[in-house]
Amino acid sequence: MTRWLSHLRAERRLSPKTLEAYARDLRQCLVFLSQHWGGRVTLAQFAALEASDVRAFMAMRRAGDIGGRSLMRALAGLRSFGRFLEQEGRGKVGALSAIRAPKVGKSLPKPIEMAAAKRFADAHERAGDTRDPWIWARDAAVMALLYGSGLRISEALGLKRREVPLPGEGDVIIVTGKGNKTRMVPVLQKVLALVRDYVAICPHQLKPEGPVFVGARGGPLSPRIIQLTMERLRGALGLPDSATPHALRHSFATHLLNRGGDLRAIQELLGHASLSTTQIYTGIDSERLLEVYKSAHPRA
Helix, strand or coil: CHHHHHHHHHHHCCCHHHHHHHHHHHHHHHHHHHHHHCCCCCHHHHHCCCHHHHHHHHHHHHHCCCCHHHHHHHHHHHHHHHHHHHHCCCCCCHHHHCCCCCCCCCCCCCCCCHHHHHHHCCHHHHCCCCCCHHHHHHHHHHHHHHHHHCCCHHHHHCCEHHHCCCCCCCCEEEEECHHHCEEEEECCHHHHHHHHHHHHHCCCCCCCCCECCECCCCCECCHHHHHHHHHHHHHHHCCCCCCCHHHHHHHHHHHHHHCCCCHHHHHHHHCCCCHHHHHHHHCCCHHHHHHHHHHHCCCC
16 A cells, blocks of 8 residues: 555655545545455455445445545545556456446536635735734735636645746746646736735745745645635625635636636646536536637638
């Protein structure tokens, strides 16, 4: 199992969160099988897994109120482990390929209205907040990047000081996304100004190779801090619980699309490997896809 996770980390370049989830799913499966079979699970037993055993495990997880997406991820992790065992000459786990992945309904984050999304990036909205002004400025800059450039929260918090240009000295940033893949993303001068203002009053030394956004004590900034800040602000702005950091990224894509943005360009900006992911992410129906296809296809 340790070698499998190392393989996924080095060869497949999966994110730490995905590796953690795969490891947790496999442990839960092994614990279930040990109880199901009444003894410690060996590699030989796992290779001889039957479809009924897998279905029993999936049923146990579903009884625990696990959603279809989590079940699909668990099955994907088990299949990955099975393929690794086969590559290592430890037997072929045929039962895993015989199980259909559970159906997953589309769950789309609701976009935030444009005016409200902009207010999240306004430090003046934090009037009455008892925290230090540099923290207000930091949170405003982070949220401006989420909405202004469509970044994931992990991508914004992963930016190094040297990677963010000063206003007037650049208009793009290089972002490291999922799978350690990098992409170039445009950034508004207003957003760069917010980052500059935060850096100017930050009491901690921000090294060029260190993170540009830091916590109250100067260490790495936790995504949970930004989530809590949004919870406070959405209450003050009268917005629903769906107004999350991820919703700002979704709003970026939706507002671009509504203003005539090209799907393929939006896909590149979001860092999606597949156009179908962008379609689901932005809630685009098949008619919209067909419309773009007809208008852009180089017909003879």
